[in-house]
Amino acid sequence: MGTCIICGTPVEGRICDSHQEDVVFEFRGNDESQLTPGRFYSGTVDGYADFGVFVDLAPNVTGLLHRSELDRRLESLDWEPGDTVFVQVKNVRDNGNIDLGWSIRQSERDFRGALVQDAEGDHDREEDESGDEAEADVPETPTVRHGSASREDESDDETAEPDENEASESTADAGENRAEISESAADYERVEIGTLSDRVGQTVRIEGEVVSTQQTGGPTVFEIRDETGVVDAAAFVEAGVRAYPEVDVGSVIRLDGEVELRRNEIQVETEALVSLEDDDADVVQSRLADALRGRARPESVTPLADHDAVSAVEGQLQDAAEELRRAVFESRPIIVRHTATADGYVAGAAVERAVLPLIREEHAKSDAEYHYFDRRPLEEAVYGMDAATNDVTRMLQDRDRHGEKLPLVLLVGTGATVESSDGLDLLSIYGAKRVVVDAAAVDAEVEESTDVLVSPVLADADASDLSTGALVANLAAAVNEDVRDDLRHLPAVSYWENAPESYLDVANDAGYDETYVRELREAVALEAYYQSYEDKRELITDLLFDNGVTPDGDGEDAGNLASHVSEQFRLKLDAEVETAKANLESRESDGVEFAVLDTDAYTHRFDFPPTALLLDELHRREREGDQFVTIGVAMDELYLRSTVDVDLRAVAEAARERAPEAGITAVGIRDGRIEFLSGRREQVKEAVVEAIAEQLS
Template identity: 85%
Template sequence: MGSCIICGTPVEGRICDSHQEDVVFEFRGNEASQLTPGRFYSGAVDGYADFGVFVDLAPGVTGLLHRSELDRRLESLDWEPGDTVFVQVKNVRDNGNIDLGWSIRQSERDFRGALVQDADGDHEDDESDESDDAEAEVETPTVRHGSASRDESDESNESNESGKSNESNESGKSNESNESRHQRDEAEPEPSADRERVEIGTLGDRVGEEVRIEGEVVSAQQTGGPTVFEVRDETGVVDAAAFVEAGVRAYPDVDVGSVVRLDGEIELRHNEIQVETEALVSLEGDDADTVQSRLDDALRGRARPDEVTPLADHDAIVSVGTQLQDAAEEIRRAVFESRPIIVRHTTTADGYVAGAAVERAVLPLIREEHAKSDAEYHYFDRRPLEEAVYGMDAATNDVTRMLQDRDRHGEKLPLVLLVGTGATVESSDGLDLLSIYGAKRVVADAAAVDAEIEESTDVLVSPVLADADASDLSTGALVANLAAAVNDDVRSDLRHLPAVSYWEDAPQAYLDAASDAGYDETYVRELREAIALEAYYQSYEDKRELITDLLFDNGVTPDGDGENAGNLASHVSEQFRLKLDAEVETARANLESREADGVDFAVLDTDAYTHRFDFPPTALLLDELHRREREGDTFVTIGVAMDELYLRSTADVDLRAVAEAAREHAPEAGITAVGIREGRIEFLSGRREQVKEAVVEAVAEQLA
C-alpha cells in the first residue's frame, strides 16, 4: 500500500483514480497493452502523415495523434521529429494500435506530478528519488535561487496544474511536522530594502537581471517542483517560481488575491519570461493599499473604452452604446485581472458569428497580457450551446468546471458571457447558480429578451432595455460591435461579420461594410451557409481553427506546399445547399396545408418526414421551409415532432401566450413554451395530435 503523490490518499501504487489525469507518465514498458487509457504520457515525435502525427511513447511503442484530435491545424504544429511532446492515450486497440489525444499541457510544469510506468507498475524516477533523499539530509530547507530551483524541478518533473498545496493529505493533516514547517517559514527570505520596483511589462528587456516587482497574485499553483505564482501589476502578468524542495509549498500564506513584493532574477525558459524568486513577502496596511490603488487606477483606465464606434451606421447599435461600453469594460477587466472568460453561444450561424467575433477580439489581449505562450487556452473558452436557453444542465457543467479549475489550478472564477442565449426568464435558474458562486455574468442578445433577466446578470445588452427598434438587428451584428469595443485593433477583421449573421434582409450598411472588406453578397452567403453546416457537426466543440479559416482567412485553405488548395467556404456551402435542398424537397412534399380563422398554416410531421439526426437541424429546416412557403401577411409554419413543436410566423406571435391558450384546449398535455428565441414548445408525447390542434387554434385566435 502506498500513498497518492498528489493528495496523500492511501492507494495501491502511487496515484489515486481521481488524479490520474493530473500526472504525466514516462512509459518504460515494452508493449502497447501495458499502457493505461486516460493517462497522459511524454513521448517523442516520430513523424508526420496527412492524417496526423506519430509519437513514440517507448522504443517500439508508437501511437497516432490523429488530426481530428488537434485543437489547431496540423500544418500549424511546429513540432520536429525527436521533439518531446505530451499526449493522452485515448485507446489501445486489440491489434496494438494506439489512439492518442491532444494535450493542452505541453510542458512538464503544467502537470502536478510525474511518474514512471513500466511493466511492473508505477513508481517515481530513480534519479528523482536520489534527489529527494539528498534534499532530506538538509535540516533547514530554504527557498533557493531561481536557476537552481528550475534545474531541480526539471529533475522532479515539475508541473503547473494545481492551486492546492501538497502539504495536505485527504484527512487535512499536514505532511510536514510543525517543527519543519516553522523552520521553513523562518528560512524564507523577504525582499531587502535596496531595490527599485520595475514593471512586469518591461521584463522582456531585463533577462538576466535581478529585479523587484509588486502586484497581486492571480494564481498559486503547486507543482512537482516549485510553487508557481502568477503575479500581475498594472502592465502585465508573469510567472514567478519559488522553490523549497520538490513538491513542497513555498510561502504557504501567499495565495490568490495576496498583494506581494517579490525579488528575483528574470530568465527566459522555453522561450517564456519568468521570475526565479529569491524573496517574497505579502504586503499589508499602507504598502498593500498603495499597490492595490495603483492596480485599480490602471485597471479603470485600461478597461473601459472611451466610446463605442459602430461598425456601420445602425440606429439600434447607437441606442445600446452605453450598454456595450459596460459589457466591453467587464470583458477587458476580466482579461487584465487574469480572470477566465467563458463564452456561451448557440449552435447557429448567428451564434457562431457572435462567439467568433468575441474570440477574435479577446485572444490578442490575452496574449499581450500574459507571458505564457499558451495563456489563451487557459483564459478563454468558447462553448457552443445547442439550446437557446442557458438552463441548469449547462450552468451545472460550467460551475463544475470552474470549481475544478479553481481548486486544481488556482484560477479565479470566470466571467461567463452569453450571446444569443440566457436573455429570457427560462435561463434565470442557470444564471442564478453562477451568481451563487460569484461568477460574473454578461448577456448580449438582440431578440427574445425579458427585462426581468437583468436582475440575474451583471450586464445585459439589449435594445429592449433601451426601448429601441431592434427588428433589423441580429445578435451577430450586436456582438460584433461589442467585440470592436473590446479591441479596436481588430475592427477591420470584424467588418464583414454582421452581414454574415443575417439569413435575409441584412441592413444595407452591413452589406456595404462587408463589400468594402472584400466580401460580396455571394461570398457572405457562402460563409453563412458554411458556418451553419459546421455548427451542426461536433456541436459541443468550438472548432476554433476551422471557424477561423472560414471567417477570417478569406475562406481559403493552404495545401501541403502552402499554396491555395481551394475555397473552403464555397466547398462547405455547396454541401450545405445540397443537404438542405434535399431535405426541404422531401418536407415540402409532405406538408399539410390548412386554414383557420383566415390564417394559412403549413404543418410538417418532422418525425415522419425528416432525418432528425442528420443535417439540417429541425429549427433550421423550419426556417427555410417558412421562407419558401410563406404567403401574405399571416402565414404560419409548424413542425411537430414526438414531444416538441416549432412555430414560425410572418406576423408577431407571443409564444408564451400561445402555449397558455393551448393548455386551455389540451390541459393534460403538459404544454410549455421552453425556447422563446427558437419558437419551441414542449409537451407530453402521448398527447401529440391533441397538442397540434390546440396550438393551431391558439395561434389562429391570437392572429385573427
C-alpha cells in the same frame, strides 16, 4: 555496447528497439528534443484544462495528454496536481509542444523494466543516481519569507533548508521567525512585469497580486499580476512541496527573483517573496485599481456601420466591453455561451477574435488563451440548469485544481429570457459575473439576474433588423479596436435574409461580396451542427478570418474552404427541404394559412439540417400571404415560424387551456419552441393551431 535489460540482446544502450514500450523511463533531461517518441515515461500531473491534462516529464518539460487520447471521460480522472502518472510520448512538435498518449499501465510494476533517460542516454537508476552529478542538478532552495517588508532580515543564510520544526514555526509564528527580504536584495528597484522580456538574466523586484497558484511535481508556480501584465514565478522548496503556503490567490506580494526564458516564455525564479500587509498592500492595490480603471473602459463605442438599434445601446456596449476587458486584466477566465447556429457562431467568434490578442499581450505563457478563454456552444437559446451546472462544476474544478479566479460568463443570443433565470441565478450564488447580450426576446426580469444586460429591446429601440451577431460584432470592436478590420464582414454573415445595406456595404469594402457572405454563413451553419458542443476554434477561424481573402478581394484561391463546405450545406438542405415539401399539410383557419410538417415521420432527425434550421428554410420558401405560419411537430416538441409577430407564451397558455393534460410549456422564446407530453401529440397540434388563429384573427 550493452545488453537489453528485457531480452539480453546486444544493443547500444540499455534497451532494444522491440522492447522500447515494455520499459518506463524517468526523464532527467533538460530539453524536450531529448525525448524519444513511442517511449513511456513517468511524470507528475501539472494541471487540467478543458481539452486535457498537462503532465511534467521534467522541470520545464511539460506535455499535453489530450482528452481524445483518454480511454475514459476527462472528468472521471481522479488525478490531482503532483500525482505521479505514466504516459507515452506520441510526438514532439517543431514548436516544442509534446503530444502525450494514454497508458493503461499506471504503476511502475506493470512495466517489465525501468530506466533513467538523460541528455547522455539511458542508464540504470542506480548508475545515474551515484556520484556528484545528481547532486549538482538539485535547484538552490530559496528562503521562504513572508510578512511586512518594513522588518529587517533576521538571517544571513539564504540557502539553509529549515528542519520540520523550523518550517512549522515559519508558518505559524508571526514574530521573530518571520523572515524578510535580505539587505542584499533591499536595493533592487521595482520593475513592471511588462518590461521583463527586456530583463532576461537580471535579478529584479516585482509587486502585484497573485491571480493563480499551482503546485507541480517540482516548484510551486505563482501567477502574478501588476498594472502592466502577468508572469509566472517559480518557487522551489522541495520537489512537490508547497512553497510559501501562506500566499494564495488574492495575496498582494513583493518578489525578488531572476528573469529567465523557459521554452520561449518569460518566468521569474523566486529568490525571496514577501506577503505585503497594511499600508504596503494598500499602495499596491491602489496602483492596480487605478491602472485597471484606466485600461478597462473604452473611451467610446464606434459602430461598425450606421444602425439605429446599435446606436441606442452604445452605453450598454461600453459597459459590457469594460467588463470583458477588466476580466482579461484581472486574469479572470471568460466563458462565452452562444447558440450552435450561424448567428451564434458569428457572435462567439467575434468576441474570441477581440479577446484572444488581449490575453496574449497580458500573459507571458503561450497557452494562456486556452486557460483564460473558452467558447461553449449551446444547442438551444436557453441557458438552463444543465448548462449552468456544467459551467459551475468546471469553474469550481478550475478554482481548486489551478487556483483560478471564478469566471465571467458572457451569454450572447441566450440567457435573456426568464426561462434562463435559474441558470443565471446558480452562477450568481457562486459569484461568477454574468453579461448577457441579445438583439431580441429579452425579458426585463432578467436584469436582476445579470451584471450587465445589453438589449435594444429594453432601450425601446426597434431591433427588428438587428441580429445578435451584428450586435456582438460591434461589442467586439469596442473590446479591441485593433481587430475592427477583421470584424467588418461578420454582421452581414449573421443574417439569413434582409441584411441591412449598411452591413453589406461594409462587408463588400472588406473584400466579401454577397456571394461569399452567403457561402460563409452556410459553411458556418453546417459546421455548427456537427460536434455541436465543441467550439471548433481553429476551423471556425479558418472559415471566418483566414480563408485567403485579401482586403480588396484579390486571389484566385479566395473562398475555397467556405465554398466547399457551403456546397455540402446546400446539397444536404435542398434534399431535406424537397422531402419535407412533399409531406407538408396545408390548412387554413380564421384567415391564417398554415403549413404543418410531421418532423418525426418526414425528416432525418439525427442528420443535418436540424429541425429549427429546416423549418426556417421551409418557411422562407413556402410562405405566402400576410399571415402565414409554418409548424413542425416532433414527438414531444413543436416549432413555429410566422410572417407576423406571435406571442409564444400566450399561444402556449391558450393551447394549455384547450389541452390541460398535455403539459404544454413555452420553453424557447427565441427559437419558437413549445414542449408537451408525447402521448397528447395530435391534441397539442390542433390546440396550437387554434390558439395561433385566435391570436392573429
